[in-house]
Each structure stands twice: as C-alpha cells, then as structure tokens.
Amino acid sequence: MKIKARNKAKPEFSIASMTDLVFLLMIYFLLTSTIIAPNVMKVNLPSATVEQQTNSNAIEVGLSADMQYYVGPNIVSFADLESRIKEEITRQNNTEYPPTVVLSIDKTVQFNYAVELMEICNNIPTRLVIKALPKK
Numbered sequence: 001m002k003i004k005a006r007n008k009a010k011p012e013f014s015i016a017s018m019t020d021l022v023f024l025l026m027i028y029f030l031l032t033s034t035i036i037a038p039n040v041m042k043v044n045l046p047s048a049t050v051e052q053q054t055n056s057n058a059i060e061v062g063l064s065a066d067m068q069y070y071v072g073p074n075i076v077s078f079a080d081l082e083s084r085i086k087e088e089i090t091r092q093n094n095t096e097y098p099p100t101v102v103l104s105i106d107k108t109v110q111f112n113y114a115v116e117l118m119e120i121c122n123n124i125p126t127r128l129v130i131k132a133l134p135k136k
Contacts (some may be wrong), residue, residue, distance in 0.1 A: 062104035104131040
C-alpha cells in the first residue's frame with residue numbers, strides 16, 4: 001500500500017515582501033546618514049573686516065604660492081627659516097614693544113605647509129598674528 005503525501009511543499013519564493021524591506025532599509029539609511037555629521041576638522045579661515053595697523057617692529061614671515069619662504073623682503077630656505085626669524089627678533093628686541101611675527105600665507109598653499117610654518121613660529125617666544133585678506 002502506497003501512502004501519498006497530501007501537502008507537498010512547493011519550492012516557490014515570493015519576493016514581494018523583500019522589496020518592501022529593501023526600500024524601508026534604504027529610506028532608513030538615507031535619513032540617518034544626513035543626520036550624522038562626519039568626523040572632519042573644521043577650519044575657520046581668518047578674514048578681515050577692518051584693516052588694523054600693527055606696530056612698527058612686526059616681522060613678516062610668509063609663504064608664497066610658488067613655495068618660497070620669506071622673512072621680511074628676503075627669501076630664505078626652509079632649513080634657515082627658524083634661525084632667520086630668531087635673528088630678526090633679536091635685532092628688533094630693543095624697542096619698547098615685543099616683536100610680533102605676522103604670518104602671510106597664500107591661500108593656494110596646501111594646509112600641511114602652512115601648519116609647518118605655524119609650528120616653527122609658535123616655537124619662538126613671541127606674539128603670532130595671521131594676516132588675513134579683507135572680505136570682497
């Protein structure tokens with residue numbers, strides 16, 4: 001006597017509920033990705049509203065767009081930069097105001113070169129000012 005199974009499992013799969021699930025997940029991730037802010041360093045670039053006069057014993061240290069370092073009007077190499085700044089500070093240290101180092105960095109220079117220049121000037125015991133261009 002042969003027994004027949006009445007309920008045979010059919011190997012069919014309905015994907016209608018899967019598409020709903022995919023769309024719900026997509027909407028969830030789109031909404032949460034706009035809420036979460038990425039971990040980036042925010043840099044506030046200086047800008048000037050009113051031009052201010054600095055004292056006369058300010059030492060201008062700069063970095064031009066073609067990667068030329070200069071102290072005052074003289075172009076110097078990166079290796080001699082710190083010693084030249086210290087020479088200018090000792091030369092101007094006989095006035096009543098402490099010398100101020102004014103950084104003038106071109107805006108097209110990569111940020112890591114600007115940071116290296118700021119670190120050199122920050123290691124020297126003096127006031128440090130970053131020169132800004134006026135808003136247009």
